[in-house]
Amino acid sequence: MIARVSADFETPELAELAIGKVRGKVGSIYSSGLMYNRRSDEAVKLAGGCIYTVIPTAVTTHNYITAVMESPASADLVPEPSRSRKAHIYVICDKSDVPAVRAVFNSLGGLSVTSPE
Numbered sequence: 001m002i003a004r005v006s007a008d009f010e011t012p013e014l015a016e017l018a019i020g021k022v023r024g025k026v027g028s029i030y031s032s033g034l035m036y037n038r039r040s041d042e043a044v045k046l047a048g049g050c051i052y053t054v055i056p057t058a059v060t061t062h063n064y065i066t067a068v069m070e071s072p073a074s075a076d077l078v079p080e081p082s083r084s085r086k087a088h089i090y091v092i093c094d095k096s097d098v099p100a101v102r103a104v105f106n107s108l109g110g111l112s113v114t115s116p117e
Helices: 012-025 041-047 096-109
Strands: 002-009 028-035 052-058 066-072 085-096 109-113
Touching: 002 012, 002 096, 012 028, 012 085, 012 096, 066 109, 085 096
Parallel strands: none
Antiparallel strands: 002 085, 002 109, 028 085, 052 066
């Protein structure tokens, strides 16, 4: 008989680590999956970056000389709900291995670990 165990993690990196540990420790893994907000990666990439704005010096001139404004980028450019790095994972395994999978998820900081009893 097979069962599905799922959990939430604070970051996708922790979730990937948990899936890797489960695959290494438990032999009867049939399937696994990771779901997270991919837009949150944009906020991480913006940290420490710069935003460049090209401004024309005069609209009526024909020389096309422009000015460039530089300003520091911030993760605040991405709205708050989109910055969430929370990840949801699931593992489908034999029912006899559910306690081992739950133990790995809990040891790595899994939140809301659910499985059939």
